[in-house]
Amino acid sequence: xxxxxxxxxxxxxxxxxxxxxxxxxxxxxxxxxxxxxxxxxxxxxxxxxxxxxxxxxxxxxxxxxxxxxxxxxxxxxxxxxxxxxxxxxxxxxxxxxxxxxxxxxxxxxxxxxxxxxxxxxxxxxxxxxxxxxxxxxxxxxxxxxxxxxxxxxxxxxxxxxxxxxxxxxxxxxxxxxxxxxxxxxxxxxxxxxxxxxxxxxxxxxxxxxxxxxxxxxxxxxxxxxxxxxxxxxxxxxxxxxxxxxxxxxxxxxxxxxxxxxxxxxxxxxxxxxxxxxxxxxxxxxxxxxxx
Amino acid sequence: xxxxxxxxxxxxxxxxxxxxxxxxxxxxxxxxxxxxxxxxxxxxxxxxxxxxxxxxxxxxxxxxxxxxxxxxxxxxxxxxxxxxxxxxxxxxxxxxxxxxxxxxxxxxxxxxxxxxxxxxxxxxxxxxxxxxxxxxxxxxxxxxxxxxxxxxxxxxxxxxxxxxxxxxxxxxxxxxxxxxxxxxxxxxxxxxxxxxxxxxxxxxxxxxxxxxxxxxxxxxxxxxxxxxxxxxxxxxxxxxxxxxxxxxxxxxxxxxxxxxxxxxxxxxxxxxxxxxxxxxxxxxxxxxxxxxxxxxxxxxxxxxxxxxxxxxxx
Numbered sequence: 334x335x336x337x338x339x340x341x342x343x344x345x346x347x348x349x350x351x352x353x354x355x356x357x358x359x360x361x362x363x364x365x366x367x368x369x370x371x372x373x374x375x376x377x378x379x380x381x382x383x384x385x386x387x388x389x390x391x392x393x394x395x396x397x398x399x400x401x402x403x404x405x406x407x408x409x410x411x412x413x414x415x416x417x418x419x420x421x422x423x424x425x426x427x428x429x430x431x432x433x434x435x436x437x438x439x440x441x442x443x444x445x446x447x448x449x450x451x452x453x454x455x456x457x458x459x460x461x462x463x464x465x466x467x468x469x470x471x472x473x474x475x476x477x478x479x480x481x482x483x484x485x486x487x488x489x490x491x492x493x494x495x496x497x498x499x500x501x502x503x504x505x506x507x508x509x510x511x512x513x514x515x516x517x518x519x520x521x522x523x524x525x526x527x528x529x530x531x532x533x534x535x536x537x538x539x540x541x542x543x544x545x546x547x548x549x550x551x552x553x554x555x556x557x558x559x560x561x562x563x564x565x566x567x568x569x570x571x572x573x574x575x576x577x578x579x580x581x582x583x584x585x586x587x588x589x590x591x592x593x594x595x596x597x598x599x600x601x602x603x604x605x606x607x608x609x610x611x612x613x614x615x616x617x618x619x620x621x622x623x624x
Numbered sequence: 625x626x627x628x629x630x631x632x633x634x635x636x637x638x639x640x641x642x643x644x645x646x647x648x649x650x651x652x653x654x655x656x657x658x659x660x661x662x663x664x665x666x667x668x669x670x671x672x673x674x675x676x677x678x679x680x681x682x683x684x685x686x687x688x689x690x691x692x693x694x695x696x697x698x699x700x701x702x703x704x705x706x707x708x709x710x711x712x713x714x715x716x717x718x719x720x721x722x723x724x725x726x727x728x729x730x731x732x733x734x735x736x737x738x739x740x741x742x743x744x745x746x747x748x749x750x751x752x753x754x755x756x757x758x759x760x761x762x763x764x765x766x767x768x769x770x771x772x773x774x775x776x777x778x779x780x781x782x783x784x785x786x787x788x789x790x791x792x793x794x795x796x797x798x799x800x801x802x803x804x805x806x807x808x809x810x811x812x813x814x815x816x817x818x819x820x821x822x823x824x825x826x827x828x829x830x831x832x833x834x835x836x837x838x839x840x841x842x843x844x845x846x847x848x849x850x851x852x853x854x855x856x857x858x859x860x861x862x863x864x865x866x867x868x869x870x871x872x873x874x875x876x877x878x879x880x881x882x883x884x885x886x887x888x889x890x891x892x893x894x895x896x897x898x899x900x901x902x903x904x905x906x907x908x909x910x911x912x913x914x915x916x917x918x919x920x921x922x923x924x925x926x927x928x929x930x931x932x933x934x935x936x937x938x
Contacts, residue, residue, distance in 0.1 A: 358846075359747060366742055366753045372814070373757055379782060380771040395785050442668035449661035450654070457665060464676040466927070470875045470896050471920040474686065474903050474913050475679030478693070498671035528660040557764035559878050564904055575766045579882050582770055589774050596767045603762035611755065614762070618819060619826040 377600075384408070384593035391590040407594040416569055417595065420577035427492045427573060428555035432548050435497045439547070440540060443506030444532050448518070458507075464500045477564050491565035492573065496555055502547050505620050509543045510536060549610045550617040556602055574599050687914035692907040704914035714915060716890060717898040718922075720805065724894060725873040728809050732869050733862070736817045740824030754825070758818035765815065765878035772811045773798065773883050798884050801891040808892055811879055816872075820865050827861030828854070863934045867927055874923050895919050
């Protein structure tokens, strides 16, 4: 805990006092960080511990900290008592398709807005950006009705198609394309490449890092999505994982060990992405704060 | 740039016929660029049009009807809005949403800024703590809500056990009218603080160290530095954080739906929960849309006020 800063040259007494103050500040910093870290992590640890307790132990008061007998069977029961595998598949499938299609569409739209000249471009850009201001609560009911009248209720199309469109991704990619040097495109142009070709051969490969950032972001957002799937699906076969664990918690409201086992499974993809793609995730958030 | 190209091209045309070919090549190239531009924009523009822009007008249209999605729509004019005016549950939902917002937004602001200031110090282990504080952000709202529901549980919950150790009576955290909303606010802050911490850290790192050096030379202490430099220079970040968290808190749903379903006795029934119930449980789509539209206007007004307030301070 050595402070790198040189104390100001004053009387020895004040500099000593300043140093003492700093180390108290440092101590306080660590104490606060430690407390907040426990508050942050503990509910998560408690969930995992709870998922490993037997039904009797989970219902016991006062609660035990570590499970006296590790009940992996809870995880088996989650998969046998509901169609949990199907929920996982649905979420995985929907999140992956949405991410893939959204990245292609957004990259195309962003490149068009950043680099291709056509009448009405700026007006269209303003309209697209202004959709960012629209709160989801106003579009919820009409989107549900539109999806229903298209005959998509309780289908993958209802889960996937409306989730693709979001101006945030377009905006970020556009900013990125505005920043790449024109020389690279000029070279391709001189080789006789078409605008679409330049996008495909030059712009898209260059935007790989930001596409990765957005991919992590979109995938996780869709994996974690709850309200929209809750509204547009009905049959158990179409349930996504978040709807699955929430309804599971409703049905087995006192079986905490099973609810926690289901929640732990639902939490795993996010944690894996966080551990391995942390840089991208944090980068994406910083970009979202860009104004 | 565009004009310059045109005039340069124009003079070239007069001088040399060979340039004509080049000009026609240029214009065909322009056309293909424009066509590609429109085609590239088409999928997203169409999607945003159908699923964002049309729904705003459509929501208003539906709100002028009595409709349960099965029988044909029945035009009722502004009846839904009149009903809304006399609906005590609607006003109560607005009041609870307002209460939630008034507590949640400032607290979230203070805590996430506090965390950012903590981990932004040049001390060992701060990256580690930043990584830890961010964890709740990657969990879904449903998972976070369920794990907290387990902790809050009246019968077997850990929280009652812990407060029991210091001699406090067990509480029905999510089951009592007084405690349910504060409990949910705590969970919401726990979920969001890491996200806004990252935003604040990015904002803090944008502030040039020169300001602090100058302040130190002038003998400003940490407290003065925070109020005179950090906070004023963070204003763009603050605006973003306040507006985003405000819009989010006006529309809070997942945590409440999972933890209390709006109960007990409507104590946590915020507006979006009430909209959900009316539209998707009772199938009053017209009435639900009227509420959504009213909330939309409230959100717009508050966002504009925020922008104004932050502008006028500048």
